[in-house]
Amino acid sequence: MRPLFCALLVLVCAAPASAQFAIGGQVGDPTGLSLKFGDGSGSAILAIGWDLDESVSAEGHYLLRQRRLQGSRTASLFYGPGLFVRTGGPRDDFGVSLGVGLEADIAPEIEIYGLVSPRLQIVEETDFDLGAGLGLRLKL
Structure with a gap:
């Protein structure tokens, strides 16, 4: 459980002090709560969820780049590095x-x-995984 709190602390500290905040839900891996700190490049996104095998997982990303799609006022492409952690199931996983x-x-x-989100697991064992999610957030 300690890696989960470390990942959350890093993401919250990385968000700008005067950040816009958004909260919502996501389906996928993980399915659960979705948070966004900031707007555009430099913002941080976090998804915290649970699985039927009673595991809790979190994945967060720091958005290096967010760019509006040509010809669109509201749609944008984003990407950035992140961390993920899964604990409470058959084993604990942590990676980038x-x-x-x-x-x-x-x-x-x-x-x-x-x-x-392509993932490289580095704790418990080395493995490659793919996470994905669809979600909706309310800007506060």
Whole structure:
């Protein structure tokens, strides 16, 4: 459980002090709560979820780049490095990931997104995995 708290602390500290905040839900891996600190490049996104095997997982990314799609006012492409952790299941996993996704505002205070994140597991064993999620967040 200690890596989960470390990952959360890193992401919260990386968010700008005057950051916009968004909260919502995500289906995928992980399925659960979705948070966003900031807006555009330099923001941090976090998904915390649970699985039927009673494991808890979290994945967070620091957005290095977010760019509007040509011809669109609200849709943008984003990517950035991240960390993931899964604990409480048959084994504990921890590693690095790269988040790549699309985001769009469907209303001034509501955003939808899709994210794919290739993962390199480095704790317990070395392995490659692919995470993905679709979600909706309310900007506060």
